[in-house]
Amino acid sequence: MYKTISVFVALFAFFGLQAQKIDLVQYVNTLQGTNSRFELTRGNTYPTTALPFAMHTWTPQTGVNGDGWKYQYEKDSIRGFQQAHQCSSWTNDYAVYSLMPVAGVLALDQYNRAPKFSHAKETGKPHYYKVLLENGIATEISPVERGAHIRFSFPKGKPSFVVLDGYTGMSGVEIIPGENKIVGYVRNGHYIPDNFKNYFVIQFDQPIRRYGIWENTDNKSKALETTGEGKGVGAWVEFDPGVKVQIKTASSYISVDQAALNLSKELGKFKTFEQTKSAAWKIWNDHLHRILVEGDNEEDKATFYSCFFRASLFTRKFYEIDQNGNPHYYSPYDGEIHEGHMFTDTGFWDTFRAQFPLNALLYPDMHGRYVASMLDAYDQCGWLPSWSFPGEGGSMIGNHAISLFADAWAKGIRTFDPEKALQAYYHEATNKGPWGPSNGRHGWKEYFTQGYVPYPDYGEATAKTLEYAYDDFCGHNLAKMTGQSFYEEIFSRQMYNYRNVFDAGTGFMRGRDKNGKWTPNFDPYEWGGPYTEGNAWHYVWSVFHDVQGLIDLLGGNERFVAKL
Template sequence: MTPPSPPRVVACLLAALALSPATRAGEPRDLVRHVNTLQGTNSRFELTRGNTYPTCALPFGMHTWTPQTGHNGDGWKYQYHRDQIRGFQQAHQCSSWSNDYAVFSLMPVVGELVVDENARASRFRHDDEVGKPHYYRVTLENGVEVEISPTVRGAMLRFRFPPDQPAHLVLDGYLGRSKIRVDDDQDRLVGWVRNGRNQPRGFVNHFLVQFDTPVESYGAWRGGAKGVSPGQAESSGNKAGAYVTFAPGSVVQAKVASSYVSAEQAALTLDRELGRYDQLEEVKEAAAEVWNQHLAKLTVEGGPTERLETFYSCYFRASLFPRKFYERDAEGEAYYRSPYDGEVHRGYLYTDTGLWDTFRAQMPLNALLYPQMHGRYMQALLAAHRQCGWLPSWSFPGEAGSMIGNHAISLLADAWAKGIRTFDPAEALAAYDHESSHKGPWGPANGRGGADVIERIGYLPYPEFREATAKTLEYAYDDFCGYWLAKQTGDEELAEKFAKRMYNYRHVFDGQTGFMRGRDAEGGWAPNFDPIEWGGPYTEGSAWHWVWSVFHDPHGLGELLGGDDAFVEKLDAVFAAPAEFKPGTYGAPIHEMREMVLGQMGQYAHGNQPIQHMPYLYCYAGQPWKTQRWVREVMQKLYNATEDGYPGDEDQGQTSSWFVQSALGFYSVCPGVDQYVLGSPAFEKATLRLENGKRFVVEAPGNSAENVYIQAATLNGAPLDRNYLTHDEIVQGGVLRLEMGPQPNLDRGVGVDARPFSVSTADRP
């Protein structure tokens, strides 16, 4: 039974609720109840339903907490089909494929002391589990109830042990090196852990665990639970750990905080974020209020409960990345220890995001809803460049250089185009000029391998370069972003340089087959072409998926395909084609292939990023009603709020952000310009509460599962025939009204002037 909240906490909470913009008359008070943090957790290596874990954290929080069903070091740290928990982790993982870093866990053990992660695991049932952003609870088969509520850089945990048996709490330093010390006179654990990939020399996570219950005995071990030493207060080395024992039947609350800067900063953070709380309920209520205010930035009405739950569960996931990597010193000023040069710097840094995924929708959503934070992130991108010589591409927290493309420039150009001008564009352009001309020391997305070859022949040849066609396409888009930023800021020299490369997509288009293809350095096409074959010149996809990766020039792509009618015919063919694949150079089916087949939408593979924008391209060819149809079908068919909630990887908020934007009624097809392409909203009404205090409302009267087509549109009462909104139109506030119906309006939005941006037809700077 949960003890009642102290009266002073209730009074403060009610006062906060009375003033909160999320709880004014007629507005929802408890949006967090709609979130299921177990959405997408029924994932395996072979088939992904999201590859998520039940994150307990605050928006963009530095640390998160989660139950652990997998072995230490297993990227699938929580899988819904498993029935044992082996620990409760402080976690930072942004992808199962990249694993985690700076991890440690706490696990309650009853009776005989067992520290081995396999032997100490306890069974549980999902019926005894609650997964919310502000609160996680589970009752284990060993009789212990575990609760967690988060702060930005810490958490409070509570362990209710059963009576009449010894009560142990095991701290596991995970994989890698750690140092753990028991301060029994202060009833606390202190130490540091160093684990994970891509960590610079000297990088550690300092932690402090403060108990409110006296420790009766303790001990330590090292080397993976070998040689447990009762009474030993300290352990260090690889796979080290410690334990503390309490009286039988104890109810133990643990305040936890950690820091990448120092042990002293961890103690300061614990006092600042948790010092005023005596009971977990206080942290829980404060965290719920933070989430309710955050989620109330977007309120939706007029849809089934299932869709409401899907929307807020996706919005929750979209609100976790990028994570804050900065801390607050004694004066409250932001600072951080850089994962790039190991030094302490003033200012802001963010991490745990792969830009190949998130440049498409997650980062544009942040730019729209949180421009202050996003502006700081732009500063952080350039700070990282100053510290290591390269723009980030895939950071967790050190640079991995994973996937392809140089997409930091997409974020910078997009921010500038949308009025977020917190950085020096000349510095950004110089950084990108270097990035796009040299290969960096890390993975394929760090710098640009083959830049000299591209300069000479206009594309990367295959098979000389792995995934050459996909890279050529994404480099062309990035060069557009560099061009557009340079043009907006008056750097004609760099604008001209990048402009020469932004049309390179044309060099890998084969007019005979109608696809982007691999070709060798002499211009010959790769033999034995089959559009359903994955890999080779493509990244995690086939020719069906990569032909659409011309974000900045859909008009130009349409011209290559033969004009509007041929463009639409090709788009239609994606959904009409059989859901078949050939593994190609992968040698065997990978999960993305299986997920495409499972979706049963032809060659449309929404579970991976390259094709996610494709349904919106009908708006560039005069048939916007087909965008409306397919966007709604994707939302309805491929998303839900359950453990099976995603059609593939939920990569650092990107797949969730696609749903959030699309459910509002628009999508960022080409980040870097100030437009959002109209689709078909999922609700009768959606309200965006913007950071500048204004509201933008999307009204869709008559909206339903059948009424997916826009019959007529007005913006602030004036007729709107075009198929896009500008960023300024949204952030200035107003009302977009979309009359919905069951049949397409074949006359609305069909003119050339109604089409969104393409660089080959642009006539404005």
């Protein structure tokens, strides 16, 4: 089914058994990338505790509820430990709820319950997060694919509470004191169907002594109430003073029963926190061993494996396993339950350039399921995904699903119908969808009739022209590889459209209006305008598929090298 990737086979054979005992997890620092602020960049990471490509992840929360900057290294207090899915700070998050340990006097409000902490007493690893708060509470988290094992250790003699925060949207909870359990749902996020819910089960290993329902909109508590529903509804429970509480939690997009099944399947076999932690470490160590780095520079290894960890979180599994062991999923596209696999939480701009080609090399089985699921998404919402989070948002630029199809086919991954993929791409390339600019094709008519997207009629028009040309090249090649002459001929007409935005007078790709005139007052260093998050110096190189053609436009090898 798959072509042999000889370089990786050789690596596996060469290192083999001698590398099995090397601890590569030690090199990963999940705090890497968290020391950022909005004045510097719109991007930021958080200390993710998760398994590779897991449906849910967990993280400490320093930002207020609803803030995309959920964790910043410069902050000195933590207000919760939350289930998270966020792939970028500007996208915000969905299906979030948080748990927070409180000692002494019960504090529900996210500001009042947030104690100070020091990074000197914080550990961030893929399989294990720990922090000792200044109030004496220790928090530890280890992940499974659809949940987490959490341990809160309270200071001796202090009243011990756990607060469940329903976050920013609608939520519902039920406390079951006799079973030391809380079940419920949250509904928050942007690109979600009307019937979207994330159902959760939270199981404590210690007896609940007192309990209540509260709302984070007014921070009012109702002691001894066991059920509640509304915006920001949560719960609190109290245990014996100074207790050490283990929590097993899992969630589902299908039902509470499925959440309970996820918990049983993934956490039921672990009686202790240490067992969950050890299993998560092994999964990550095996995963990181897919790429072995030679040399004696430990800093380089730490940088590499911390980045490899980040490259192992998305795309996210969005399917669950039923009681018979078969995959099924709630679709974020049509709100229905389907059999099979589904993945989400990725924007193809820019993951089409490197992340997905890497996935095709390292995880061909998973990637085969992923590209097949893109056609399921097409069936369910009428469009190929371009920015799914978890449903389609259509953000950024390009129609890069076709590049994933073409790349997969070229690498021997044949899990999808290429004719259907080309039909779906043709629909993308000749229509504009109801969502963002990459849902369908922004400026598609002008691109076909004039050979470029005019600026300023369309924002980021030059970048769009360049990326559409590359996508058409991918469509052309998938058609050529699979004998689809109709699509091969159609896409061959546009795949060199990049030439139509090249200005020989300046040697750059430029904005061009509908009458063919170049945008005046050109400055190659000016950010934005006809470009996407870049300038002319970046986009002159955006001709991935015809390097020789770009060399010729720039005046030959010497001038090309000099400009580079």
